[in-house]
Amino acid sequence: MSEQTYSSSEIQLVVFKLGREEYGVSILQVQEIKRITEITRVPHTPEYIKGVINLRGSVLPVIDLKKRLNLPPQVATEDARIIIVKVKEISVGMMVDAVSEVMTINQQDIDYPDAVSGSISANYLSGVGKLDNRLLILLNLETITGIGQEATPS
């Protein structure tokens, strides 16, 4: 999914922050953005699974995106949000530090570097968007959530 959505010449991104870095996911994959609610821890899951939440009656797993990307942990502030994305018909929540805006980016402004310098594994990237002097890290949701690959080991 994620790759295909970038094929049109312009795409819209939901931009969010993790620490000081800015990230983006295609707006087409975002279902909704929620304030942090009570998250129930689930035992015997990978460390980056924060737990499950109640989204209007259904139970949804939430990924601690910073843990997943090996970023230093930080106490959640008022701005923290859960972005609910849909990957291959499965809804997953991602905990982020803040959601800043929705922006349109041109296809040619996206680089697909072999390996982006930085702290996160290239596996989780689908590209880097350049806007003026900002860098937007575009995430590959399939590898991040582990959907569509091997089931998350328990």
Next chain:
Amino acid sequence: MDINQYMGMFLEESREHLQNLNSCVLELENAPDNLSVLGEIFRSAHTIKGMSATMGFTAIAELTHEMENILDMLRKSQLHANPDIIDTIFKCVDTLEQLVESVATNSENSIDCKPLIGKLKALAKGESTANTAIETKVEKMASKSSDIEFSDTELVVLKKAIAQGLQAYEITIYLREGCLLKSARSYMVMNALDEIGEVIKTIPTVDDLEKEKFDLSFQAIIVTGSDADKIQQTVLSISEIDKVVAVPCLLPETTTVQEKQQVTETKVAQVVPEDAVATTVSATVKNKGGQSVRVDIDKLDALLNLVGELVINKTRLEQIGLTHKLVDLVETMEQMDRVTTDLQSVVMKVRMVSVGQVFNRFPRMVRDLSHGLGKEINLIIQGEETELDRTVIDEIGDPLVHLLRNSIDHGIELPEERQAKGKNPIGEVRLIARYEGNNVIIMVEDDGKGINPDIIKGIAVKKGLITQLEADKMDTNEAVKLVFLPGFSTAEVITDVSGRGVGMDAVKNKIESLGGMVDVETKINEGSKFKIRLPLTLAIIQALLVNVSDEIYAIPLGSIDSTINIKSSELKTVQNKEVILLRGQIIPIVRLANVLDIPETKQEKEQDELFIVIVHLGDLRAGVIVDNLIGQQEIVIKSLGKLLAGIKVIAGATILGNGQVALILDIASLI
């Protein structure tokens, strides 16, 4: 045409009709002259033919078409339902099942129906001589017009003619294949018929005949003073006519006075000929009549979810009313509570399906199996109207097949053996379903040779499943339960019926995965009884909520024995494992905080008083240490989703009154 959207409907309806065919043909086998059953078989076959032709599955349509021919001849008493014919029809049904399944799985269709079609054709031909013979014997053929409907005026004409001593015939004219001017031929036929009598009605209508809107055959109803032979001769004198069948057509009113007195007025009878009337009457009784709507199970799931959510929100409102002491709100909520409770039970009922749906296919299976084994078996089914949740129904079929096969293969003895034992040579297998509290019990009983505990022990020891020492200590009851061990098979000879050693433990696993239990009772030479206990539903259960540190977990009430409160000094250790002694029984202890990896910092200091929930799975017991008991509550089971599927210790999740998610413990993994 996009046929995919109709595919599901086609498959479902075909399966239903095939199921119906199976049970009806079985009935026909016992009562070959039962016209109403024949009528029902015919209709089911006809529907399948129509549907498959529309969907473009020609193989199915072709086979059902040939089947229909035979059935029609049976219906018209031109053929007698002998075992050969019954077997052939059974084979047709089997082949149709395979064909439908191959459509369902979208697999390459490699089923060859030609031999069957050939056989059907041969059967039809073999009787075609008898066919003409019967036609002359007018008194033998009670009546027979298939599905012809008469309008009031036509009926009046018919009645008048019959009163004048004329005879009404239903004539089916088959044109030769490749006939070019079909409309012209039909016109000539009509003309010829007009000369010898009066044509009352044609099927299709005269208009359609002229427009060639028919296949190779058409029908006409005629009143005439001539006999069937004369009609045939007249029509056959026209060229390009393949065959003419003339059957006396008796009006419903004139033939069935005695049978029909109980059928109140003749409104129905006017439209449907005699034997069909009988069928409709019996069919409505059998099929419970009533109107129904086919609904996708997903939609019902969604509905159930919504109701579950409503219940959760209701609980929240109730709490608000109580904390803020809003009398008006509390009163309104009581009303609301009643409505939601009703709503919940209605939705649950909607999802319920009668076990008859599963049981239906067993008479056929038992018949085939017992024939194959040379045993005579009477299958008795009771309580087919017992209802279970759809999800359970879908899963229960296979285990029951295993149990029935076992009873038939291992349980029931051969007729000679039974006679030697002084038993009725015909064995009896009972399949019984009934409610028991919040559970449904399904029993498979036979009056066969029973299970010999010593033989079971011997085999288990030989296969290394238990040691001789263990075997010696076992009582009868325990020994018999060995059949549920994986890798156990008692059949000395491996047959294709059962005895591959996968049977019973698979049954046990399946039933337990459905939250049920299976048990066995047996007496040598008197028979065995397998008893399955299943929960009514899997979607909403009663659970005990417990605290572990500050987390809340739900334990299904069905697997809880009791809760006890002990001093920590009463904990003993056996081989470094914690146990307690409860009513003389040693029960192993599970510390939830450890099992659930609750972070050390959260874990409170060793309490002096411990809350222990005694849980059980079958005969196994364990004590689960929790920090606090919150209370009993009805919970709606939610799945954790694909991403988190397969986590051990956790069976699912539920949403509490405050909107928080609580996890449901999987007791089986704790014990």
